Amino acid sequence: RQTGKTTTIAMKAIYFADTNPNVTVLITSPSLRQSMIMFDRIATFVYSTPRLRNKIVRATRTLIHFENSSRIIALPCSENLLRGYTAQMVICDEASFMPEEIITQVIFPMLSTTDGYAIFLSTPWGKDHFFYRAFVNPAYSVHKVKSSECPLIKPEFLEEMKANMTKEDFLIEYEAEFVEALNSYFPQDLIRKCVELAQKLGVELYGSLEATFPAGDYYAGVDFGKLQDYSVITVLKRECDILKLVYLYQFPLETPYTNVIGHLVRAHQKFKFRKALVDQTGVGEPVLEEIRNQGLSNVEGLKFTVQIKEELLSNLKIVMEQNRLAIPYHRQLCQQINEQQYAYSKSGHLQFSHPTNSHDDMLWALALSCMAAKEPPKKEPAFTFS
Template sequence: MASTNNTVLYDYQKRWLQDTSRFKVAMFARQTGKTFTTTLEIVLDCLEAEARGEKVRWVILSRGERQAKEAMNEGVKVHLNAMGIACEIMEVPFKEDTTINALEVIFPNGSKITALPANPDTARGFSANVFLDEFAFHQDSREIWKALFPVISAGWKLRVVSTPNGKGNKFYELMTDLDNTEWSRHQVDIYQAVADGLPRNIEQLRKGLNDEDAWAQEFELKWLDEASSWLSYDLIDGVEHPQAGKPENYTGNPCFVGMDIAVRGDLTVIWVLELVGDVYWTREIITLKRTKLRHQLDELNRVMRQYNVVACNLDQTGMGEKMVEDAQYQHGEQRVQGVLFNVVTKLNMATLGKNAFEDKQIRIPQGDSDLRADLHKLKKITGSTGQPRFVAESDSAGHADRTWACFLALLAAKDAVLLPVKAHSRRPRTSQKLTQGY
C-alpha cells in the first residue's frame, strides 16, 4: 500500500519519515511540515498493517482541539485522499463523563487514528502508538509524560515534534539529554529546510516578521530562554563564583553601588561592586521588602560607610526622587547620582549589563536561586513601533529588582571612568587612576 504514496517531500522530511526508531523526537522550524510529515508516517503505518491483515492504533495528542482538528483534516485526511482512499472523520466522546471529544478515522480491518487535546487524563486513556504534536506547548507536559509512558510501554512507538518553547518543559529535556541514546533526534531550522528544498525567502520572512525574538525562537530554533531573556542562564552560569557576595572578602578597593527602590510590593535592592583588577566583584546584595524609606536610607548610609564607594546610582523614578535628594545631601552629588528610568536609559543600562556578563567582567554569588531567577526574568520585547522595551514578570521574589540594581552599579562604574570623583575623606583623585596596580 505504501507504494501508492506520491506525496512530494523535502530531504529533511524524508529523513524523518524513513527513521524507523521506536522513539524519535524532532525540533522543526515553524511551517516546515512537521505535523504533515508525521501524520503521513501514521497513515502509511496503518495502511501497511491493513495490507498484512493486521491492525494498528495511533493516538495524536495536540495542544488543543483546534490543533487536533488540523492534524486530522490537513494531515491524515489529505494523505488518504491523495492516495485515493475515502476518509470519514468521526467525532466521538472521549469518555462518557467528560466534555472532551475525539476525532477518529477507522480503517476496514480495524486500524484506528484518534486525535484529541493533550492532558494527563487523555494521555493515559489509550494503549497505542502516540504522536505528541507541538509538545513544548502542552500544558503540564511533565504530567502528560508521566501518564503517557506506561501507555506505550508494551512495544508501542512514540513520535514527538515541536518548535522550542523555553527550557522549562519535557520537550527541552528530550532534545538536549544526549546521554539518553534511546532517542533518535532530528533538528531542522529554517536555513536547513531551505537548503533541503523548501521554497522560502528567508530575508523576506525575517523582515516581514519584524520581531527578532520570534525569529530566533520559531525559525532559528533557539530556546526561548536564549531568544527573549536578556540574560540567558548560560551567561549567568559563566559569571557565578563561590567567593562573590561575601562582605568579608572586601579588600578595600574602589566600590560602585546601585540601588533599585521599591514601589509597593517590590524589593528595594542595594548592589555593591568592588573593582579588583578589571573585574567587578559583587561584595554584597541587600534586599529590603516593604521597608520604610528612612530605613532604606539608613541601609544605604551603612554601605557608604563600610565600603570605599566612589560612585552610587539610585533609581530616581517616582518615590526615588526624595531618596536621591537625601542621599546626595549626606554623601555629595559627585558620589550619588539619580537615574530616571525610561526607554532610553533602560536600554543603555541593559546593554552595559549584558556586555559585562558576556565579557565576564563581573562576578556574582553562586547558587542563589532567587538571584538567578531575577537576572533571568528580564526580557526584551519589541513594540508595534519597533522600539525595544524591557519587561519582567512580578512575583514574590521581585520584579527584576536585583537585575536593575546590578545594572545601576555597573553604570556608576562606567560613568566614574569619565568624571573626577571623591571617595570618603580621601584627597581628590580621578577615576582614571582607579585601576592602577591591578
C-alpha cells in the first residue's frame, strides 16, 4: 500500500499515449469506480501540465483524447464494454478480482495484432487465478514492492498497523504476500467467484438510497451494533435463483438504534422488501416491535446462538458454492468474509469467530439477507384418489 504503483503506472500511461500516435490505452478493473482512481490520477497529471493540457482535443469523465489521435479510456471489467477495442496498452487494476476469461479471452486478443502491453496491478488474493500464475511465471516482468521499502512510510506506522491487524491481513496489505488463514471458512477463491459473477451480470453496488432501483424481489439483512461494532444493512435482489447484492450501508460507530430503524424504514419504502431478517441479539424484542410499528410487518428477528450462526453461514456458503451469489467488488466486505474463522466444538457444531482488531458486521448482515431470500421448500403436490 502507498508505494506509488498507481502514480507510476499513471505516468507510464501518459508517456505512452503522448509519445506514440494513434494508440489506445485502456484502464479496467473490477468496477468503474476502481478504474476511475487510476484515471483521475492520470487526468490530474495531464491537466496540471500545460504542454499536455493543450494537446487535448476531447475529454469526458472517462476519456482523454490527444491531438496525436491517442486515447486513454477508463472502463469497468465488463465483457460487453471491453469487446471491440483494439489496444496498444491495457492496465488492469486489482487484477486478482477480474474474471480469468476476461483477461485471456478479451484483453489478450485485443493486444494480439498490436504487440501491445498488458500491465496487471493487484493486492494479492488467492492462488487459483491468472494473476498469481503470472506472478510466479519467469516470462513476466514482476515487481513486488513492500510498504517497508517506501521511504515515505515510517517504520512506526507499520508497527502500529501490525499490532492492529491480523497477521494474514498485514502480510497481504503491506508485505504483498499471497497468504490465507488455514481455518478461514470462506476461501479467497470462493469469494472471488462471487465478485466475478457480479461483473459478468453487471451488478452495481450502492451505498445511498438516492439511487434509482427497479422493481423486483428484495430482501434485507440488518446486523445491529453500537459501541465497538458497526450496524450494517445489506439488500439482495433475487432474480430467478441468483441473489445480487445491490445495497450496503455501514453506520458510524455509536449510531443510535432509532437512526438505524429510520434508515431501514426508508430502505423499505424504496425496495418494498419481501422479507427482512435482523440480528435480535442484545437489542431484544422492543427494537423488533418498533420496526414493525413503522410498517415493516414482514421483518423477523434472530438471536445469534451457536446453532443459528452455523445455519446462517452454512447457507451463505452453499449459495456461494452454487455460484448463485453476485457480490460487486467491495474490498472491506471481501476481507470480512475471508477473515471469518471456524472450529468444531465438542458437540460437533461449527463455532465462528473473527480475529482481534477486525470486524464481521458486513458479513453477518449479508448472511441475514441471504437467509431472508431463502425460499421455503416446495411442498409435493397432494393427490386424492377416489
